[in-house]
Amino acid sequence: METKTLRVETDCDKKLNIGFKKTCNCPDNHINCLTPKEWIKGQVAIWELYYEGRDIRDKDIHPAVFPIALPKKCIELFTHKGELVLDPFVGIGTTLIAAQDLERNALGFDLNKEYIDFIDERLNQLQIDFGEVTNQLAICDDALNIPNYLNIETVSLCVTSPPYANMLNHKRLNKSFRSDLRENKHYKKIQQYSDNPRDLGTMKMNEYIEALVEIYKGILPFLKPKAHCVINVNDLWENNCRYPTHSFIIEGMEKIGYQLRNIIIWDKRNLVNKVGIYGWPNNFITLSTTFEYILDFWRSP
Numbered sequence: 001m002e003t004k005t006l007r008v009e010t011d012c013d014k015k016l017n018i019g020f021k022k023t024c025n026c027p028d029n030h031i032n033c034l035t036p037k038e039w040i041k042g043q044v045a046i047w048e049l050y051y052e053g054r055d056i057r058d059k060d061i062h063p064a065v066f067p068i069a070l071p072k073k074c075i076e077l078f079t080h081k082g083e084l085v086l087d088p089f090v091g092i093g094t095t096l097i098a099a100q101d102l103e104r105n106a107l108g109f110d111l112n113k114e115y116i117d118f119i120d121e122r123l124n125q126l127q128i129d130f131g132e133v134t135n136q137l138a139i140c141d142d143a144l145n146i147p148n149y150l151n152i153e154t155v156s157l158c159v160t161s162p163p164y165a166n167m168l169n170h171k172r173l174n175k176s177f178r179s180d181l182r183e184n185k186h187y188k189k190i191q192q193y194s195d196n197p198r199d200l201g202t203m204k205m206n207e208y209i210e211a212l213v214e215i216y217k218g219i220l221p222f223l224k225p226k227a228h229c230v231i232n233v234n235d236l237w238e239n240n241c242r243y244p245t246h247s248f249i250i251e252g253m254e255k256i257g258y259q260l261r262n263i264i265i266w267d268k269r270n271l272v273n274k275v276g277i278y279g280w281p282n283n284f285i286t287l288s289t290t291f292e293y294i295l296d297f298w299r300s301p
């Protein structure tokens, strides 16, 4: 299996030549390559996911990585082999790893060059030599510039976890099951992706939603009709107020032409401990540490 990492640091108006057509023999009217039995498991709208040995959980490398299992499940549900997957906020490339495993072509974008450099290493370690040739490319650029790289109606799935507004601009707590097993040097520290003003992780809620929606507006013409667009997100607590990021995103996405298909709950109780009793004894709040949202939209046919 061939993989490539591309570094492009300036705007570019050259369309990428990357595979996007299905290479399997599944009937054209099938949404994926799954058997009915496998499909049924995908119908359960509460997902429990596990990290595996290859997952990167070192916060010095990246502060907010999702497990390979998350994009993997989405890719299996919404694409065929050979098709093209897009991650507009690719971080250190977890979606690209999942795509490589599943023989899908994939493109990922991130503002932070250090993350893009890391992806290069990560993908090359994992080469397995069988199956169709697919490419996974990581590009260092603002997701707003994605239209410069793609051809119309070529993407079968857009899947990502964007920054959760300026959530990282808070002191980190100690919530992981593993917190007893190791020193947590990030405890009570603020750790952001970057201080780039275009980094969505630096933005307050209104500005964040506006910037996110503008990026997705640019992406829409590049999705195939009925292509799914999955966004993993969490709500924000600030100054004892809940900001329902997930519902702001739904509202924004529907305004620009995406249609909401499913809301899936990522149940994180197998990964998170020490939720605490915030608000006790006179105020009931849950800090959304035990679950996250997986919002599933599509480009309507």
Ligand SMILES: C[S@@+](CC[C@H](N)C(=O)[O-])C[C@H]1O[C@@H](n2cnc3c(N)ncnc32)[C@H](O)[C@@H]1O
Binding pocket: 062, 064, 065, 066, 067, 088, 089, 090, 091, 092, 093, 094, 095, 109, 110, 111, 112, 115, 141, 142, 143, 144, 160, 161, 162, 163, 164, 193, 194, 198, 199, 200, 201
């Ligand atoms: C939650 S992280 C994604 C992590 C990724 N799922 C992984 O597993 O590695 C969000 C990423 O969005 C990137 N980012 C923020 N604003 C961006 C923008 N305007 N364009 C592209 N990437 C951006 C950040 O650098 C950060 O790596």
